[in-house]
Amino acid sequence: MVLGKRFYKQPTIELAKALLGKYLVFGKLKGIITETEAYLYKNDPGCHASKGLTKRNAPMFGPAGNIYVYLIYGMYHCLNIVSGKDGEGEAVLIRALEPVDGISLMQKRRKTKITENLCNGPGKLTQAFGIAKKHNNLSLLDGPINIHNSKIKPEIITTPRIGLTAGKELELRFYIKGNKFVSRYNSLSINRI
DNA sequence: CCAACGATGGTCT
DNA sequence: GACCATCGTTGGC
Numbered sequence: 256m257v258l259g260k261r262f263y264k265q266p267t268i269e270l271a272k273a274l275l276g277k278y279l280v281f282g283k284l285k286g287i288i289t290e291t292e293a294y295l296y297k298n299d300p301g302c303h304a305s306k307g308l309t310k311r312n313a314p315m316f317g318p319a320g321n322i323y324v325y326l327i328y329g330m331y332h333c334l335n336i337v338s339g340k341d342g343e344g345e346a347v348l349i350r351a352l353e354p355v356d357g358i359s360l361m362q363k364r365r366k367t368k369i370t371e372n373l374c375n376g377p378g379k380l381t382q383a384f385g386i387a388k389k390h391n392n393l394s395l396l397d398g399p400i401n402i403h404n405s406k407i408k409p410e411i412i413t414t415p416r417i418g419l420t421a422g423k424e425l426e427l428r429f430y431i432k433g434n435k436f437v438s439r440y441n442s443l444s445i446n447r448i
Numbered sequence: 449c450c451a452a453c454g455a456t457g458g459t460c461t
Numbered sequence: 462g463a464c465c466a467t468c469g470t471t472g473g474c
Contacts, residue, residue, distance in 0.1 A: 292466070301466070311459060328467050329456030335466085348466060378467045388458095418466055 257401045263320035267293045267338040267345040272429050274336070276407030279352055281384050281400045284360065286352030286374055287407070290430040290437045292416045294335070296344035301422025304344035314392040316344050322400065324381070324391040331378030332387050336395065336402075350417070350428070351375045353436035354383070376438045409434075 258277070265273060271293040279286050294302040294315075303312040303325070314323040315337055323335040323346050335346040352374035354361055361373045361383040374380035381387065386400070395402050410432040415423055417438065430437045 294466075303466080306460095309460075325466090326456095326458055328465060329458070331467050333466060350466085376467070416466070420465080 256404050258404055260320055260396060263338055267295055267347060270338045271347045272411055274347060275411060275429060275431050276409045277405055278403040280403050284357035284384050285355040287355060288349060289353050289434045290351035292348040292350055293427040294346050299422050301419040315346050316342050320395050321392055324386060324388055332381040333377045334381050334386055348377060350377050351437045352380050371435055375436050
């Protein structure tokens with residue numbers, strides 16, 4: 256079942272944790288969300304929305320449950336879910352998935368057969384799922400991209416976020432304990448218990 | 449295993 | 462013109 260509007264209106268940090276274990280579904284492709292990061296409007300210089308509304312970050316100031324897709328480093332896309340109160344300027348970055356369905360298509364797009372490397376990073380999962388700028392600001396309530404509920408109740412580890420220059424000390428990254436489909440920093444001490 | 453580095457283009461000052 | 466919420470490759474151990 257597709258999750259409803261109320262789910263996305265949760266406070267951003269709660270939503271970032273609640274998304275772990277849920278399914279990201281796009282056509283025949285499906286994966287379990289294993290890693291997320293929260294981006295807050297207030298006191299978070301690492302958040303795109305922290306300096307106010309711009310053309311790029313406009314979806315973050317739209318309704319919760321919409322997606323914010325942007326180009327990073329000129330080559331990759333990042334998928335975010337707008338969260339909290341409508342217009343609040345907050346979102347959750349989806350950083351990694353555990354592939355469930357459509358693995359052969361993901362392998363073709365990612366040019367690797369190794370399942371662990373299909374969706375274990377924000378740029379990798381958008382490549383595997385074929386999510387790009389044209390999907391920016393679509394609603395997860397309407398499709399074609401959706402979040403489905405699950406009965407998974409993961410144990411959650413909290414760490415600082417990855418790859419930031421501003422706000423990197425904030426502990427706003429969350430991932431499923433023991434899951435091997437998290438981002439490539441898997442091998443660093445940051446992920447060890 | 450792991451640190452360093454270059455590719456690459458939209459956005460904002 | 463500077464800055465990036467990244468990734469794959471390379472080369473050292």
